[in-house]
Amino acid sequence: MFRPLIALLLMLAPAALHAACEGSDLRGTLTEAEQAERSRMLTEIPFPAGNHWRATRGDEVIHLIGTMHLGDQRLDGPVERLAPLVEGASTLLLEMTRADETQLQQALAADPGMLTLKDSSLPDLLPEETWQALAEAARDRGIPAILAAKFQPWYLSMMLATPPCAMAQLQGKTGLDKRLEDLAEGAGVPTRALESYDTVFRLFNAEPIEEQLEMLRTGILDTKTAEDQFATMFAAYFEEAHADTLVISRLIARRALPEAPAEVDKMMDETEAQLLVARNHAWIPVLLEAAEQSEEPVVAAFGAAHLGGTEGVLNLLADEGFSLTREAF
Helix, strand or coil, X not given: CCCCHHHHHHHHCCCCCCXXXXXXXXXXXXXXXHHHHHHHHHHCCCCCCCCEEEEEECCEEEEEEEECCCCCHHHHHHHHHHHHHHHCCCEEEECCCHHHHHHHHHHHHHCHHHCECCCCCHHHXXXXXXXXXXXXXXXXXXXXXXXXXXXXXHHHHHHHHCCHHHHHHHHCCCCHHHHHHXXXXXXCCCEXXXXXXXXXXXXXXXXXXXXXXXXXXXXXXXXXXXXXHHHXXXXXXXXXXXXXXXXXHHHHHHHHCCCCHHHHHHHHHHHHHHHHHHHHHHHHHHHHHHHHCCCCCEEEEEEHHHCCCCCCXXXXXXXXXXXXXXXXX
8 A cells, every 4th residue: 555655645735846846747748548547537536626615505614725735936826815715714724733733743752753763773674775775865855864764664755755856845834724824823813723733643653664664665766756746746736636636646656666557546545545535534524513613714724635536525515515616716
């Protein structure tokens, strides 16, 4: 399940390129057969596009905003357009608020094992040649090898899947979700988290170490490939084509991995079930409670990949009797 995880994560949680990054949109590399398969898959996905949707059920109104977690100047327009909506909301729901981030940092300080190996190091667990390649990739991203050696494999994989040119962006707080949180705080609008601060960490750390190591062994990305993946996300997000990122990640994984396409699809399905579907279902009661308790609209902002699909947040709300309308972003 874990081998295609990082490629999928890069597509699922759209992130912007640093100005110095250069990459090509992978959609332009698809063969005729892949393009046909892409079109087929997209037609089967409910709510495949749109970064802003309004869900209405009687007097209950929820505005759902698909976000990107890192910054880009092209977010200025959406932020300006969304500002009156956020400032007039009863509540802003986010994947993680700043208060949750503080709680997470405290938890990491109290339990370094959330990110690091306790009784071993990666050089002990990997062939020498593999570790040296990983260490070099880490150094290219400003991560000393001595530090990389103690990271949980899944965490190092995430770092190495980010191209060196974009590493600085990981330290920023300028993504759409954070900018919306700034607007809410300035207007005195309460903010709440959709889930516990440690949800994603628990999901990752539950994976067997053998699968995490396999991901590391097979997932070292050269700079160009990593930049191409970022460029694809970058373009698709501003086209509001969030389902396309999922489809392209699946097609590229089929091409890149040695397993048969059916096996790749199975791994991708398992990953999506854990990182998207389970969380989507868990968020619905939170959204419903917020809407039921408020006379003013609720705004919920989260990674755009959670919006579409049969078990995406939009379709799950439709199943609850909400009418969905795409709004300007």
